[in-house]
Each structure stands twice: as C-alpha cells, then as structure tokens.
Amino acid sequence: MHPNHTSDPQRVAVRWRGLLAALSVLVLGGCASVYRVDNAVESFPRWNDVAGGTRLAVAAPQRPQTYRFDRLPSQTEGHQAAGQDRLEELARTALGKVGWHQADGGAPPSWTVQVSASSLRLPHAPWEDPWDHHWGAFGMFGRGHVITGSGQIIWSPMFLHTDWPYYQRKVSLLIRHAGSQQVVYETHAAHEGRWNSTPELWSAMLDAALQGFPTPPAGVRQVNIDVPR
Structure with a gap:
C-alpha cells in the first residue's frame, strides 16, 4: 500500500468527524436568537423611460405612493390564488416600509405591482x-x-x-406606471439554503429585493437580512 494512501476506515472516520462538526454547528445555531437570510439581489430602475409617448412626471417617485396589485392568469385560480394572497400580504408590508401603500377603495393608484415567488426543493x-x-x-x-x-x-x-434538503428560492417584483403600463422597476432576490419555508423567510427576501428602492445600485449585490428565531 502506498504510504500516502488513506484506507477506507480512515476515510470514513474523517467523514464521520466532518458530519459531527456539521451537526455541532446546527445544534449551536439553534441556540442563536437570529438566523441570516443571504440574498443575491439585482434591480433595474427605469423611471425615466418613455411612457405612452411622454416622460414620466418624476424621475424617481418620492414617498408616499399608491399602487394596486396586478396578477397573471395563473395566479388567480385555485391554490395558486391562495398562495398569491399570502405573498401579496407579505409584499404589502415590505412596500409599506419604503413608503408605498395600497390604494384604498376605488381610488386610482399611480402604479401597479406584480409579485411572484418560486421555490425548488433539492434532496441535497x-x-x-x-x-x-x-x-x-x-x-x-x-x-x-x-x-x-x-x-x-x-x-x-x-x-x-x-x-x-436544500432549497433554491426567488422573489420578484415588477412595477408599472398605472396609466401607460410601462415597466418602470424590476427587482429580484434569490436565496439558497436549508431553512424551511416560513413567512419570515419570504418577508426577508422581499425586504432584500426592495433594498435601495427606488434608486438601487447597479449590478448584482448581496443583501443579508437577519431574521429573529
């Protein structure tokens, strides 16, 4: 046997120690008061784009602003509609933090917001x-x-x-000028990890997606949100 060769029992012992270390991290992490949701965020502001042949009245709207939610046909039926209700409730809170509020009653909003989310579960x-x-x-x-x-x-x-299991998740918000339906803002937040799906996790991702709104930095950036346990 080559002197640098590691035997099967030795490899298993190393792997066993690695798993014990990983389990220790999980156990110790369970004692922490928060957990971190790290997000890859990319945003595309287009406030100055042409809308219906004329420039928008504001380059970047100042708070407060009013909006209404807009849905795709696939988001309006069955269990998809119920999930969309919950997602929009979380988005409503996130948008409120940046000074945007859902229009009351029949009051015409200035903007429309379309929010979507996806989650892929991997075995590892x-x-x-x-x-x-x-x-x-x-x-x-x-x-x-x-x-x-x-x-x-x-x-x-x-x-x-x-x-x-390991999860790959993404949330997206698309904002349009209500009058012209011109897209004026697009943003995405992606997160990967082992955390189970909770409203707090999705809220953290929505907060991350709106970080820097309405004039975020260009390019992909990392936005970490600490969530109380």
Whole structure:
C-alpha cells in the first residue's frame, strides 16, 4: 500500500468527524436568537423611460405612493390564488416600509405591482455527495457497504437515509406606471439554503429585493437580512 494512501476506515472516520462538526454547528445555531437570510439581489430602475409617448412626471417617485396589485392568469385560480394572497400580504408590508401603500377603495393608484415567488426543493446541496446522507445500523455507509466500529466491511443494500434538503428560492417584483403600463422597476432576490419555508423567510427576501428602492445600485449585490428565531 502506498504510504500516502488513506484506507477506507480512515476515510470514513474523517467523514464521520466532518458530519459531527456539521451537526455541532446546527445544534449551536439553534441556540442563536437570529438566523441570516443571504440574498443575491439585482434591480433595474427605469423611471425615466418613455411612457405612452411622454416622460414620466418624476424621475424617481418620492414617498408616499399608491399602487394596486396586478396578477397573471395563473395566479388567480385555485391554490395558486391562495398562495398569491399570502405573498401579496407579505409584499404589502415590505412596500409599506419604503413608503408605498395600497390604494384604498376605488381610488386610482399611480402604479401597479406584480409579485411572484418560486421555490425548488433539492434532496441535497448541489456540491454535496448524496452518499454523505446515508447512515448504517452498525456504522456509517460508504459507497454500497457498511464499515463497523472495528473497521470490518459489511456489504449490504440496506441503509437508512437522513434527509437534509436544500432549497433554491426567488422573489420578484415588477412595477408599472398605472396609466401607460410601462415597466418602470424590476427587482429580484434569490436565496439558497436549508431553512424551511416560513413567512419570515419570504418577508426577508422581499425586504432584500426592495433594498435601495427606488434608486438601487447597479449590478448584482448581496443583501443579508437577519431574521429573529
């Protein structure tokens, strides 16, 4: 055997120590008062674009402003409509923080806002080896086998699976001039991680998407929002 070669039991021991370290981080993280939602945000202000043949009255509107929500046909039926109701409620709060308020009754709004969200659940993080999530009854599983505490290799198709899903989420807001329907502002926030879906997480993403509104910096930027547990 080459002197620099690491045996299977040694590799398993290293992997075991790595998993214990990861579990320790999770346990200690559970004692923290907040968790961080890190977002990749990109915004596209177009307040000066031509609207209906004329320039908009303001380059970047000053608060307060009024708006109404606008929906795609797919957001108006069945469970999609119920989910959209909840998403718009969260967006209403986020927009209120930047001085925008939903128009009351039949009052004509100055703008329309379309909000959307998506979530993709993966069985594990893209960079992880899926075999790292399998544990044996007598030890940790390697690739198709179990290695016991004494180093004995037992080949077996049976295994237990630990599910550590990974989520890729995105929220988007599209603002139009109500009179001309000209798009004047577009913004997106994307977040990846293991946190479960909660209203607080989506609220943090919406807050991040509106960071710097109505004149955000150009390009993709990272916006971190700390969420109380």
